[in-house]
Amino acid sequence: MLETQDLTIRFGGHVAVDRVSCRFAPGTLTAIVGPNGAGKTTYFNLVSGQLPATSGKVLLNGEDLTALSAPLRTRKGLGRAFQLTQLFPNLTVLENVRLAVQARHGVGLRMLSVWRNHRALIDEAQALLDRVRLGSRADALAASLPHGDQRKLEVAVLMALKPQVYLFDEPTAGMSVDEVPVVLDLIRELKREGQHTILLVEHKMDVVRELADRIVVLHQGQLVADGEPEAVIASPVVQNAYLGIASEVAA
């Protein structure tokens, strides 16, 4: 069980995430929605440890992770899709995933040459690449992949770490129409496996409707709605927030 208790961060006078308390059970997919600037990405950064909380706590299975760095939280089972900049651009696609597999097995980088020919690691990495439909690109340099394929590679790297909690921040952003279903299928598969806690920040409401068991709405840093998708989508707070966006866009 992932839990945040009164999780808060201030940037100067601005409270970007404001006392958010929420619990996320294994086997559930929760969509975090809200207008631009609502605090969704900042909330993910606080959960994963990319940003230090001003106050409040992050707990996983009852253990307080608030004081831990992002890498230590990853070891505890909090998986955040790597930012593109955290892929190794000059290593191959396969090597990127294999390093994540090795990291999970606790094999240090200095052991790289010893493990280079270790079939089990390579096979595991290759199987993950096949799952994200990048099997045929295994030997390409990560930097040479088109944007959509790099995002799929991020997902493969994340899956290699076998986290308990998956944090997906707009996983299909910038992807072409034919690439989107691949990533959504992967998220669906992870959900079917049943033991993961999945959090998804997503603007596309059709995706949210289809994938989410539950929707949490953030607005100006605060949790303003939480519940079953249809009820939350129909609620006045969401209608207002999204109509707000629509009128901004139209303006």
Ligand SMILES: Nc1ncnc2c1ncn2[C@@H]1O[C@H](COP(=O)(O)OP(=O)(O)OP(=O)(O)O)[C@@H](O)[C@H]1O
């Ligand atoms: N490092 C930072 N320093 C100062 N302000 C920040 C920082 N990170 C985020 N903010 C502010 O916090 C607020 C929340 O931003 P955040 O990116 O979390 O929103 P979001 O809901 O993810 O928006 P979007 O849907 O546009 O990605 C915004 O007002 C943003 O400008």
